Amino acid sequence: MIQTASTDNVAELHLMKSSTIPTLPITHCCPACGLLCDDLVLTATLPMNIKNACAKSVSFYNNAWQENLSVPLLAGKASDLNTTIQAAADILRASNQPLFSGLGTEVQGMRAMIGLAKKTNATLDHMHSEGTVRNTLAMQNSGWQTTTLTEIKNRADIILAIGTDIVTSHPRFFEKLVWNASSLFDKPSPEIIYLAAPKNTPEDNLKAGISPTGKMPTIITADTSKLPEIISTLNALMNGKKITVDQVAGVAIATLLEVLDKLKTAKYAVITWSASNFQYTHAELTVQSITHLIAKLNESTRVAGLPLNSGDGDSTVNNVSTWLSGYPTRSRHFEGQTAYDAYYFSSTQQLKKCDALLWVSTFNAHLPPHCDAPTIVIGHANMQFDKAPDVFIPVGIPGVDHAGSIFRMDSSVAMPLKKLRENQLPSLSEVIHQIEALLT
Numbered sequence: 001m002i003q004t005a006s007t008d009n010v011a012e013l014h015l016m017k018s019s020t021i022p023t024l025p026i027t028h029c030c031p032a033c034g035l036l037c038d039d040l041v042l043t044a045t046l047p048m049n050i051k052n053a054c055a056k057s058v059s060f061y062n063n064a065w066q067e068n069l070s071v072p073l074l075a076g077k078a079s080d081l082n083t084t085i086q087a088a089a090d091i092l093r094a095s096n097q098p099l100f101s102g103l104g105t106e107v108q109g110m111r112a113m114i115g116l117a118k119k120t121n122a123t124l125d126h127m128h129s130e131g132t133v134r135n136t137l138a139m140q141n142s143g144w145q146t147t148t149l150t151e152i153k154n155r156a157d158i159i160l161a162i163g164t165d166i167v168t169s170h171p172r173f174f175e176k177l178v179w180n181a182s183s184l185f186d187k188p189s190p191e192i193i194y195l196a197a198p199k200n201t202p203e204d205n206l207k208a209g210i211s212p213t214g215k216m217p218t219i220i221t222a223d224t225s226k227l228p229e230i231i232s233t234l235n236a237l238m239n240g241k242k243i244t245v246d247q248v249a250g251v252a253i254a255t256l257l258e259v260l261d262k263l264k265t266a267k268y269a270v271i272t273w274s275a276s277n278f279q280y281t282h283a284e285l286t287v288q289s290i291t292h293l294i295a296k297l298n299e300s301t302r303v304a305g306l307p308l309n310s311g312d313g314d315s316t317v318n319n320v321s322t323w324l325s326g327y328p329t330r331s332r333h334f335e336g337q338t339a340y341d342a343y344y345f346s347s348t349q350q351l352k353k354c355d356a357l358l359w360v361s362t363f364n365a366h367l368p369p370h371c372d373a374p375t376i377v378i379g380h381a382n383m384q385f386d387k388a389p390d391v392f393i394p395v396g397i398p399g400v401d402h403a404g405s406i407f408r409m410d411s412s413v414a415m416p417l418k419k420l421r422e423n424q425l426p427s428l429s430e431v432i433h434q435i436e437a438l439l440t
Contacts, residue, residue, distance in 0.1 A: 029417055031106070031363060031399045032060035033170050034309040034409025035149070042420070054171035063365065064400045066382050070425060076388030085431060088358075088391045089438035091374045095356035098122045101347045102368065103329065104312035104361035104379065105428050106404040106417060110320040112432035113360065114333070119439050123332040123354070125347045126317050127366060128310035131276030133342045135307045136318075136328055138287040145294050147270060147304035148412045153177045154184040155268035160193045160259065162231070162290060163224045164274035165205040168198075169308055170409070174208045187267070192217035193259060196224050198277055220259070222251050225280050231289040234260065238296050263297055272306040309409040312363050316407040316414075362395055362428050378431055396425040 029038040033056050041051040050061065072084035079087075092098055100117055103110065103126045117124055126132065138144065152159075159178065166173045178190050192209035194217055209217030222230060226249030233248045234256055243253050263269045271294055278286055290305065297303040309315045318328040325331060327340035343349065351357070351371055359368035361379040367386075368377055374390045377383065381394035398404040399417035404427075407414050 028420070029399065029406075029415045030057045030060070031313075031406055031417060032056040033311050034315060035170050035172055035176060036406065036408045036413075036415045037172055037176065038415060052172075056171055060363070061400070063380075063382055064397050070381055070394055070423070072394065073388060073392040075390060076385075081393070081426065081431075084391050084393050085434050086438065088376045088378075088393065089435045091356050091376055091390065092116075092120045092358070092435065093439055095120065095354075095374075097350075097354055098356035098358060099347065099350040099354035099371075100124050100358045100360070101350075102127045102359040102361045102366065102379070103317045104363050104366060106313055106316055106362075106398045106406040107320055107414065108404055109360070109362065109398070109428040109432070110313070110317050111324065112429040112436075114321065114324050116432050116436045116439075117333045118336070119436055121332070121334045122358070123345050123350050124321060124329045125345060125350065126312075126314050126329045127347075127361065128276065128312060128314045129329055129346065131274070131278075131310050132314055132318060132328070133330060133346075134275040134278060134284040134287050137284040137342060138291055141288060142291065144291040145298060145304055146410070147306055148410045149177055149408065150412075151268075151304065152270055152306065153180055155187065156190050156270045157188055158191045158193070158262055158266040158269040160195060160263065160269065160271045161197070161209075162195050162271065162273040163198070163227055163277045164272070164308060165194065165197045165201045165208070166272065166274075166308065167205045167208045168201065169274060169276075169310070179212050189213065189215065191215070191262065193220065193262070194218065195220045195259070196222040196227050196230065198224055218259075220251060220255060222249055224277055226250070227278065228280075228286050228289070230256070231286055231293065235289060235293050235296070238293060263303060264301055266301060266303070269297070269301070269303040270306055271303060272308060274308040274310075276308075276310050306410070312361065312366070313406060315409050315411055316405075319407050319411055359389075360428060362398055378428060381425060393431055394425055395428045395431055396423065398427075401425055402427045 028040045028042050029036055030040050039052050071078045072081055074084055074087055098120055100113055100122045189211045229249045230251055237260055273290055275287055294303050294305050321329050325338040327338055330342050330345040331338055331340045332345055355373050357371040357373055357375045359377045365380040365382040376391040377389040378393045378395055396402045400420050401423055403419045404417040405414050406417055
């Protein structure tokens with residue numbers, strides 16, 4: 001198991017089984033969240049030590065080294081790699097409209113998935129696409145003005161977090177980007193404002209917004225489901241509209257005016273949100289309302305947005321899909337053409353009509369949804385099935401069992417993932433290429 005020392009942020013990874021590990025790199029990029037922190041320091045001796053680990057990286061590496069299923073399964077029974085690859089190919093050969101979902105992978109894995117999708121007329125959808133699509137729809141409709149993590153580190157003087165505490169999804173955000181001592185420019189310590197953080201947010205997570213000098217963040221309590229009203233009111237106030245009530249959704253109009261004043265006077269404000277937390281109908285309109293607020297503020301000052309991602313390679317998968325096909329996921333490849341539909345090509349809709357499901361999850365042991373059609377699962381060797389799929393092929397974990405590339409959450413940087421250990425598991429791309437070869 002891994003234990004984290006609270007005093008020096010050191011995590012110790014005790015291997016659960018003996019294995020041959022090559023000389024490890026001094027520094028390592030962690031794919032546990034979209035920040036892709038590249039300052040993890042790993043030793044080459046047992047037990048392994050990981051410095052600069054957060055709770056997510058601790059969980060990620062702990063799960064990677066648990067006892068696992070390293071043997072492929074055919075209808076729940078142990079098999080061999082060649083037999084299961086042939087069985088997967090047979091299922092896809094017999095299908096007319098397969099669904100490729102999950103898609104928890106990195107660049108090389110996704111490139112292979114698209115090649116196979118073209119061969120099989122498959123639909124592609126990431127496991128975390130509900131949040132991603134809310135952002136995509138807003139961007140497609142009216143565009144947006146976003147920033148990078150480096151710009152936040154060097155320039156941000158106010159950060160408004162809408163519907164998120166940030167650290168639940170990206171634990172080292174404040175440590176790496178906000179309270180950092182190194183900056184290209186002489187700027188004040190950023191002021192933090194939380195607007196409608198989820199009700200279940202741990203108090204310690206909000207404390208991450210306390211500056212090193214002890215300055216407290218502004219916490220504006222509201223129900224996340226009321227954000228459409230609150231953000232619309234902010235836009236109305238920003239456009240000089242008269243508001244005849246004292247409060248909206250439990251938030252005083254005076255409080256919203258104070259937030260606007262701070263954003264207007266900032267030299268470089270950042271508004272960040274997590275669309276996956278917007279669990280209500282037409283949440284993409286809330287995202288669009290946020291982007292409209294940013295655009296209006298930019299008429300007189302400098303403000304940028306930062307949509308937070310959900311992980312499991314979602315930013316990478318959509319980038320790869322877009323540059324190879326012209327569309328993000330929720331797309332279908334059919335007879336050499338690619339179609340895109342944010343609703344119709346969702347996993348929820350396609351599970352009702354697909355005749356085969358290929359589920360991929362290599363970073364984490366996420367299980368596939370229920371599907372009446374033949375199911376192929378390729379992914380993390382630590383999966384524990386309640387009902388065994390027709391085919392299960394365990395593959396290596398990117399950044400642990402094999403090298404790879406992955407995009408940071410702001411899509412401005414692709415980071416290398418290094419191999420940490422030797423085992424017999426193939427990579428996802430190797431398995432997909434073998435399946436595709438059998439379909440030629």
